[in-house]
Amino acid sequence: MFLSSGIFIVDKPEGLSTNAVIQKVKRKFNIKKIGHAGTLDPLATGVVVCLVNSATKISDFLLNADKQYLVTVKLFVATDSYDADGTIIEQQEPWKIETSQVEAVIAKFNGLTYKQTPPIYSAIKVNGKKLYEYARENTQIAVEPREITIQALEFVNFQNDEITLKIDCSKGTYVRSLIVDIAKELGTIAHVKTLRRTQSGGFAINSAKSLDTLEENDLISLRQTLLLSKQTIITVNNIKDVEFGKKILLSNCDVDLVFIEDDKQNIIACYQREKNDLFACRRGGLNL
Numbered sequence: 001m002f003l004s005s006g007i008f009i010v011d012k013p014e015g016l017s018t019n020a021v022i023q024k025v026k027r028k029f030n031i032k033k034i035g036h037a038g039t040l041d042p043l044a045t046g047v048v049v050c051l052v053n054s055a056t057k058i059s060d061f062l063l064n065a066d067k068q069y070l071v072t073v074k075l076f077v078a079t080d081s082y083d084a085d086g087t088i089i090e091q092q093e094p095w096k097i098e099t100s101q102v103e104a105v106i107a108k109f110n111g112l113t114y115k116q117t118p119p120i121y122s123a124i125k126v127n128g129k130k131l132y133e134y135a136r137e138n139t140q141i142a143v144e145p146r147e148i149t150i151q152a153l154e155f156v157n158f159q160n161d162e163i164t165l166k167i168d169c170s171k172g173t174y175v176r177s178l179i180v181d182i183a184k185e186l187g188t189i190a191h192v193k194t195l196r197r198t199q200s201g202g203f204a205i206n207s208a209k210s211l212d213t214l215e216e217n218d219l220i221s222l223r224q225t226l227l228l229s230k231q232t233i234i235t236v237n238n239i240k241d242v243e244f245g246k247k248i249l250l251s252n253c254d255v256d257l258v259f260i261e262d263d264k265q266n267i268i269a270c271y272q273r274e275k276n277d278l279f280a281c282r283r284g285g286l287n288l
Contacts, residue, residue: 005054037062046197065201082176114147
């Protein structure tokens with residue numbers, strides 16, 4: 001069996017790493033090359049975009065996608081990893097927090113762009129080493145805050161010292177860090193109890209399949225992947241210039257990034273606006 005290029009939308013189960021998930025997909029369909037468009041912590045479930053064969057060439061464009069999550073927050077208990085998989089490092093005696101207080105704090109973060117400090121238990125590399133490796137060695141390391149945006153933060157439920165939230169956020173957002181920041185505003189501590197990614201870019205959980213039910217015909221073509229990701233696909237007259245990676249002029253183009261296809265609908269290159277109507281090749285030789 002030879003699988004063509006495209007993507008699978010997988011509903012990751014709890015307890016598996018993202019890499020373990022894509023390796024299972026690779027073995028199931030005897031795939032030559034596989035990747036993904038964004039990791040999930042082992043605790044988390046939900047949408048993982050698996051890149052099959054030539055789809056790995058467009059990983060950069062899919063990794064930049066916004067994400068959506070449903071998270072359950074446990075108040076009054078802190079862990080070293082900011083989630084339920086970590087070791088408890090602090091507990092507080094619960095006190096009465098009104099729903100109105102929770103909603104007021106949530107409103108502060110709704111639509112907020114701010115510098116977020118990633119958790120020490122993360123795969124971000126500092127000096128060639130992943131942060132969680134420093135954490136396991138009990139080595140102190142400075143973690144640089146990164147600008148992220150919480151496009152929407154919606155209150156869902158609050159009972160038994162647990163808050164449920166729906167989050168729409170930019171690439172690079174750590175939900176675990178967001179929850180710790182929200183808890184600080186409430187004057188307490190917290191960690192992520194459950195986390196489910198319900199959307200990654202144009203790919204929602206209702207189109208995802210479990211590892212057991214995933215079938216070959218669930219593969220989404222590369223062209224459809226780009227369209228679902230709201231990428232612009234165009235044709236040009238000077239296709240030879242594109243094949244050689246030359247700069248081209250695109251008049252009346254209202255976007256800064258385009259994918260160019262030939263007359264057989266093969267995606268051959270990605271071009272980005274350099275200045276005015278002048279576009280330069282960002283990625284050539286795609287042949288998708």
